[in-house]
Amino acid sequence: MALQRVLRQFLPVLLLGAVLGAAVYATRGARLEPADFVFNNGTEVQTLDPATVTGVPEGRAIRMVYEGLLVSHPETLAPLPGMAERWEVSEDRLSYTFHLRRNALWSNGDTVDADDFMWSFERFLDPRTAAEYAYMLWYVTGARAFTTEVEDGRPRNSFDTVGIERLDRWTLRFQLEAPCPFFLELMAFYPMFPVCRRAIEDMQARFPDTWEKEWLRPENIVCNGPYTVKFRRVNDRIRFEKNPRYWDADSVAFETVDMLAAESYTTSLNLYLTGECHWIDVPPANVIQELRSREDFDPIPYLGTYFYRVNVTRAPMDDKRVRRALALTIPREDIVETITKAGQVPAYTLVPPGIAGYGGASMPRNATFEEDLAEARRLIEDAGYGPGGKEFPTVEIHYNTSDAHRDIAEVIADGWAKHLGIRAKLANQEWKVYLDTQSNLGYDVSRSAWIGDYADPNTFIDLFVTGGDNNKTGWGDPRYDALVQAANLEADPVKRFELMSEAEAVLMEELPILPIYYYVTQSTYSPRLGGYFANVKDEHFPKFWYWMDDEELAAKRASYPAENFERVKTSGPPKGLYPPADPRSRTDSKAGKRKVVRTTEGD
Numbered sequence: 001m002a003l004q005r006v007l008r009q010f011l012p013v014l015l016l017g018a019v020l021g022a023a024v025y026a027t028r029g030a031r032l033e034p035a036d037f038v039f040n041n042g043t044e045v046q047t048l049d050p051a052t053v054t055g056v057p058e059g060r061a062i063r064m065v066y067e068g069l070l071v072s073h074p075e076t077l078a079p080l081p082g083m084a085e086r087w088e089v090s091e092d093r094l095s096y097t098f099h100l101r102r103n104a105l106w107s108n109g110d111t112v113d114a115d116d117f118m119w120s121f122e123r124f125l126d127p128r129t130a131a132e133y134a135y136m137l138w139y140v141t142g143a144r145a146f147t148t149e150v151e152d153g154r155p156r157n158s159f160d161t162v163g164i165e166r167l168d169r170w171t172l173r174f175q176l177e178a179p180c181p182f183f184l185e186l187m188a189f190y191p192m193f194p195v196c197r198r199a200i201e202d203m204q205a206r207f208p209d210t211w212e213k214e215w216l217r218p219e220n221i222v223c224n225g226p227y228t229v230k231f232r233r234v235n236d237r238i239r240f241e242k243n244p245r246y247w248d249a250d251s252v253a254f255e256t257v258d259m260l261a262a263e264s265y266t267t268s269l270n271l272y273l274t275g276e277c278h279w280i281d282v283p284p285a286n287v288i289q290e291l292r293s294r295e296d297f298d299p300i301p302y303l304g305t306y307f308y309r310v311n312v313t314r315a316p317m318d319d320k321r322v323r324r325a326l327a328l329t330i331p332r333e334d335i336v337e338t339i340t341k342a343g344q345v346p347a348y349t350l351v352p353p354g355i356a357g358y359g360g361a362s363m364p365r366n367a368t369f370e371e372d373l374a375e376a377r378r379l380i381e382d383a384g385y386g387p388g389g390k391e392f393p394t395v396e397i398h399y400n401t402s403d404a405h406r407d408i409a410e411v412i413a414d415g416w417a418k419h420l421g422i423r424a425k426l427a428n429q430e431w432k433v434y435l436d437t438q439s440n441l442g443y444d445v446s447r448s449a450w451i452g453d454y455a456d457p458n459t460f461i462d463l464f465v466t467g468g469d470n471n472k473t474g475w476g477d478p479r480y481d482a483l484v485q486a487a488n489l490e491a492d493p494v495k496r497f498e499l500m501s502e503a504e505a506v507l508m509e510e511l512p513i514l515p516i517y518y519y520v521t522q523s524t525y526s527p528r529l530g531g532y533f534a535n536v537k538d539e540h541f542p543k544f545w546y547w548m549d550d551e552e553l554a555a556k557r558a559s560y561p562a563e564n565f566e567r568v569k570t571s572g573p574p575k576g577l578y579p580p581a582d583p584r585s586r587t588d589s590k591a592g593k594r595k596v597v598r599t600t601e602g603d
Contacts, residue, residue, distance in 0.1 A: 008487060010094075025358045034252040036240060036577060037529075037545060039279040040268045043400075043431040044261045046214050046237060050193040051124045051131045054470060055435070058449055064240045064542050065223040066193035074544045075533035079184040082226065083112055083194070083247075084172075098187075100170045100594060105245040106196050107223045114166045120194040122159045132469035133191040135150070135462065136398060136453075139180040139488065140164060178489040185454035198220035216576035226252045226543040233495050234259055238602065240542075250581040251544035263401050265428075277552035277573045279491070279525035279532070281496075285404055286339045288522070295557070295565035297524045299342045300536045303452030305352050305460070307346075308397075308445050309414075309438065311475035312512050316392065317444060323336070325376040325446070327363060331415045336517050339407045350450075350507060351460045351500075353534060358457045358497050361505035373419050380420050395424040399447035400434040408516070409447065415502040436594040438472050448472075453536055457500045460489070463508055464574070475512035520583050528553050528572040549576030549584065 032521035045058045050066055053059070084098040098414040104112040106177040107291065124131050125147050138144040141163035149156040163175030186192060199222035218229040226248070228238035240257045243249065260277060262268050265284040283291055291297040316322045332346035345353075349362040366372050377386070385392040397413060399405040406428060413424035424445075430439060432518055438446050452459045462468070463483050466476025480503050487499035507513070521538045529550065531544030548556065553570065578585040 009420075016384040025110060033240075034254075035256040035258040035548075037256075037279075038258040038260065038271075038277045040260040040262050040271060040277050040281070041280060042261070043050065045238075046231070046432050048221060050190050050195065051120070051129055051133075053191075054132050055431075057431070058541075062190040063225070064227045064257065064259070065221070065225045065229060066190065066223040067246075068187055068190070068193040069100075070188040070541065071128075071543070072185075072188045072541060074249045074531055074541050075535060077185075077539070078534055078589075079188055079538060082188065083117075084187075092231065094176045096174045096176070096183060096187075097167070098174075101173070101247060102170060104224065104247045104377075107228050107245055108196070109245065110183060110196065110198060112194065112224050114172050115169070116194045116197060118159075118164065119197045121164050121192075121196070122162075125159075125162065126155060126531070128153060130469075132192065135465075136186055137281050138193065139168075139178070139183065139186075140514075141175050141177050151185060166411070168198065179491050180488075182454040182456045183460070185456075189453055190539075194224065196224070198222075210557055227257060227547045230232070230256070230489040230493075237261065248543065251579045253577050253579040253582075253585075254542075254545050254584060258543060259345065263385065265403055269524070273568075276569045278529060279523065280359075280405070281384050281538075283524050285339055285341050285407070291524060292342075293566045294568050295527050295560065296568050297522075298534065299520040299522055299532050300567070301343075301352075301354055301536070302323070302519055302521050303352055303354065303449050303455060303536050304449060304460075304538070305347055305350060306449045306516045307350070307530050308516065309443075309447055309448045309473050310514060311441050311443055311474055311521055313441055313456070316383060316385070319383050320510055322385075323514070325379040325383075325420060326416065327385060327511050327514045328372040328376040329415050329419050330412055330514060330516060331369075332516060333369075335408055336412055339411065340403060340517065341347050342522050343520045344517040345520075347517045348508075349515060350453075350464075350504060350513060351457045352518040355457055359501055360457070361501050361508055363508040363511065376420060380422075386421060392422045395422060396427050396444045397424050397447070398427050398429070398434070398437060398443040398445065400431050401428050403448050421484050441472070441474055442475055443516070446472075449519070450517070455536060457504075458498065461487070461503050461507075464512065473512040475510065477510060480506045480510075494554065526571040527556065527568065528570040528576075545583070546579060547572040547577035550574050552576065552584075 022544055024390045031177065041057045041060055046053055047058065048061055048065065050062045052379050056209045067082045069082055070079040073080050083100055085101040087096060087098045089096055093226060099200060100114060101500055106112055123129055125134050125143055127150050132164040134147050134273065146159065146162050148153050150318065165173045165175055168410035189599045200215050200333050203211040203220060205215045218231050221229050223243060226243055226246050228243045230241040232238045238259045239258065242252055242255045246252065261494040265282055268280045269283045272280045279490055310317050310323050312318050330343040336344040336346055346366060349360050351358065351360050366375060380386050381389060384390055399408045399409055400482050411425050414424065417423050417424040437443055449450065450460060450463065461484055463470045465471065465481050483499050487496050487503065490496040490499060521534055530546045557567065574585060
């Protein structure tokens with residue numbers, strides 16, 4: 001049965017509100033000149049300040065408007081030149097020297113130079129910025145001390161003590177404490193992107209009390225990436241406009257891109273099916289089986305784990321017997337088979353599989369789920385609850401607004417009630433409030449996920465060091481901290497992975513987190529979209545996107561595997577939309593502009 005028929009039969013009855021939500025988005029869009037490309041980001045972004053965010057939605061937005069020293073290849077994720085046109089690594093892999101391109105400009109016309117990066121890295125590491133990712137630069141000599149040694153809220157040490165050096169206006173050098181095999185990947189990661197010092201200081205002078213918001217307004221934000229912010233409509237969209245001053249503007253195809261904020265998966269799918277949106281990252285679970293036969297949906301494993309954080313500062317969650325009992329009782333198989341349905345795999349570790357050479361450490365389990373349940377009941381009784389003991393307090397399961405998160409929470413709550421006699425209530429919050437609640441430990445158990453920032457177990461293991469900004473559980477263990485620190489200083493790659501496996505074993509013994517499943521990609525996108533590739537991090541980079549013409553689309557389809565995907569209607573112009581530097585770019589001889597035909601056509 002075709003997907004459209006499923007939607008026609010069931011959504012009007014069961015999901016009318018979501019369908020109407022899609023109509024609202026379409027109506028809003030109708031009042032605007034259509035963008036060349038539209039994707040749904042799934043929520044309102046917290047901020048466009050690269051130094052202070054950690055979420056996937058924010059990362060997508062920040063890659064639109066900023067660029068770091070390096071960028072990632074859209075398919076292999078290998079580092080490519082960005083603001084730096086070339087770089088060298090010393091033989092001992094402790095020194096990295098980056099040479100900046102001299103034609104890079106901010107959107108206000110100022111030159112992007114080494115001083116911008118020095119100021120931005122200092123701001124990023126400064127404890128007053130409260131950058132949750134600051135620890136990622138602690139591989140640089142002196143960086144940890146600069147962030148953590150504080151006096152009256154300010155860094156006690158001068159930034160001169162940090163191993164980031166301006167050799168001249170166009171050259172930066174980083175000195176590391178120990179070899180970091182993923183350091184180049186870090187330089188392509190959005191928290192390391194620079195911000196415009198002059199623009200921020202101007203806002204600080206003009207708006208001393210509100211500058212932190214003012215510099216991020218569309219009319220004030222100064223960018224160095226492929227796009228600038230044209231306007232923002234809260235709970236609707238951010239429109240990005242091609243940055244004519246971007247150093248590689250001739251390689252950017254789309255003049256305008258809309259990033260929608262629709263939280264409902266069903267609304268998102270309807271926007272996609274009607275051609276109002278060209279890429280969505282998560283469809284509703286109840287249509288995934290139908291999607292799997294289509295050419296626009298091809299899930300693959302990627303570097304992400306879905307888990308629950310546990311607030312160990314609250315009783316009875318401070319008892320690891322309770323945490324283990326809760327973990328053993330999660331019906332993971334039911335969740336991936338009846339709710340997520342896209343090929344997700346039950347998780348018993350923090351670090352997902354797929355990192356070459358890393359064995360990891362699994363949560364200890366019994367031979368069968370029935371034996372796990374029996375152990376869980378014993379643990380709850382040993383902790384003093386249940387028959388003959390105290391009544392277990394009601395547990396609140398906290399999650400950000402999403403049908404799938406709600407469904408998973410309901411299944412887990414039902415399992416805890418059925419097998420342990422523990423009552424659980426659900427509490428959902430919209431994205432920004434949810435993040436604040438989690439950061440402030442205002443929860444019992446909280447829905448969480450982590451997507452790897454680079455293909456190394458460190459991106460997961462480093463999260464849960466004592467007091468880490470991304471820990472958000474209140475948990476800490478000196479054994480864990482020592483192992484993580486030793487791994488970060490270990491040059492031998494085999495020994496380094498062994499130390500991280502030992503650290504993960506401590507985490508899986510203490511269980512401040514409850515692993516649930518490993519992710520697969522679920523993106524659904526127009527087959528005509530070029531420059532977009534499935535990859536292990538499910539990261540996609542706007543500077544590479546373009547629309548294929550009919551000839552290129554036909555060649556792509558001819559390469560499909562023998563089992564043949566179901567072909568679908570393709571949003572986008574049949575004649576394609578290529579970057580100006582591409583020989584296939586079509587121009588209007590009268591206006592001197594590329595022709596854009598915005599249609600949704602059948603094949």
